[in-house]
Amino acid sequence: MNVNDRAAHANSFGPAAEAYERGRPSYPGEALDWLLPAGRPRVVDLGAGTGKLTRQIRERGLEVTAVEPSAGMLDQLRRSVPGVPALKGSAEEIPLPDGSADVVLVAQAWHWVEPERAAPEIARVLSPGGRLGLLWNVRDERAGWVHRLGEIIGSPEQSRDTAVGAPFGAVETTEFPWTEVIGPERLIDMVASRSYVILLPPAERAALLNEVRRLMATHPEMVGRTEFRLPYVTECARATVGAL
Numbered sequence: 729m730n731v732n733d734r735a736a737h738a739n740s741f742g743p744a745a746e747a748y749e750r751g752r753p754s755y756p757g758e759a760l761d762w763l764l765p766a767g768r769p770r771v772v773d774l775g776a777g778t779g780k781l782t783r784q785i786r787e788r789g790l791e792v793t794a795v796e797p798s799a800g801m802l803d804q805l806r807r808s809v810p811g812v813p814a815l816k817g818s819a820e821e822i823p824l825p826d827g828s829a830d831v832v833l834v835a836q837a838w839h840w841v842e843p844e845r846a847a848p849e850i851a852r853v854l855s856p857g858g859r860l861g862l863l864w865n866v867r868d869e870r871a872g873w874v875h876r877l878g879e880i881i882g883s884p885e886q887s888r889d890t891a892v893g894a895p896f897g898a899v900e901t902t903e904f905p906w907t908e909v910i911g912p913e914r915l916i917d918m919v920a921s922r923s924y925v926i927l928l929p930p931a932e933r934a935a936l937l938n939e940v941r942r943l944m945a946t947h948p949e950m951v952g953r954t955e956f957r958l959p960y961v962t963e964c965a966r967a968t969v970g971a972l
Contacts, residue, residue, distance in 0.1 A: 745804035749778040751917025753865055755835065756906045759962045760784060763861035769830035772853065774819055775837030779805035781863075782812055785833070793829070795822055819846035824853045831859045838862045839888055847893045851969045860896060861966045864888050868905065868959035873949045880939045881919060890965035897968055904962045909955050912944055 764771070768790060773782045776794035778801055785792040786809065794814040796802045805814050817823040819834065819841040832850050834841075850860055866888070869875040890899050910918070919925055919940050925933055944950045 745778055745798070745800045747917040747921040749780075749804050749808055751914050751919070751921050752778075752780055752836075753908045753910075753918075753958075753960065754780050754784060755863060755865065756904050756962055757784075759863055759904045759964050760788070762902060762904075763831070763833060763859075763863060763964055763966055764788075764790075765831055765859055769859075770828065770855075772822070772824065772829045772832045774822065774832050774834045774850070775840065776805055776814070777801050777836065779809035779812070779814075781833060781835040782814075783809045786812060793824065795824070820849055822849055822853050826852055827855045829853050829858065830855050831861060833861045833863070835863050836865065838864075838890070843891060843893050847896055851895045854969050856969070858969050859966055860892060860969075861964065862888075862890055862892075863962055863964045865960045865962050868961050871949075871957075871959055873943065873947045873956070874959065876943060876947065877919075877940065880936065880943060881922065882924065882936075888963055890963075892965075892967045895969055897970065899965050899967045901963070901965045903964065905959065906962065907957050907959045910958045911955050912941075915944070915956065915958075916940060 771785050771790050771792040773779075773785060773792055773794045776782050776796045779794060782792055782794045782805065792812060794805055794809070794812055795817045796805060796814065797816065797818045799816065802814055802816060815823045819837070832854060851858070854860070867874050867878065869878050890901055892899055916937060920933075920937060925936060928936065950956055
């Protein structure tokens with residue numbers, strides 16, 4: 729994906745902010761335990777979207793600031809997680825002073841940024857020895873209906889690129905498998921909130937969502953059910969400023 733295509737996909741989420749908030753999953757607590765430093769770190773949720781991760785950080789009693797480039801997503805975040813500082817900005821231009829955070833977390837968004845510009849900018853807002861944490865929820869398509877869902881969407885899941893670069897040190901990675909219970913409408917919202925689907929012409933988008941509905945009505949693992957078990961693997965990476 730070239731820079732222009734990447735920007736178009738990254739900027740597509742605003743009009744689908746409500747579907748994103750309804751349909752997208754949260755993150756397993758074990759992933760946050762691994763990504764967050766000990767104590768009471770000051771956290772920036774970068775590329776915060778509608779505040780899925782922001783909410784979980786606040787629930788831990790930590791100081792958190794959300795930064796998001798999309799005005800539509802920010803509006804939804806402010807409704808979903810009121811009272812949290814929510815600023816318009818990007819990984820390449822963070823509207824925070826030097827050394828104002830101890831950890832920056834980027835959920836579902838590192839593949840949208842330019843690491844060679846983002847890494848130094850993130851390091852700027854971190855305190856000495858500060859940490860960058862990346863995480864993605866990736867559908868586990870070993871389940872039959874989940875594999876078929878990826879085929880319908882036309883976007884099978886794949887592992888994410890966790891390259892960060894200077895001035896961060898070596899990147900550590902791990903993953904956490906977990907399962908979410910999801911109903912039919914949330915599944916539709918989850919699919920509808922993907923950038924690829926948002927950018928389709930209206931007729932093609934409607935046809936794709938009808939295919940998802942047909943999947944729910946015909947697949948042996950889904951017929952007659954009001955809830956489905958959707959398996960995920962949360963892929964995580966972390967790196968420290970200046971570490972070898």
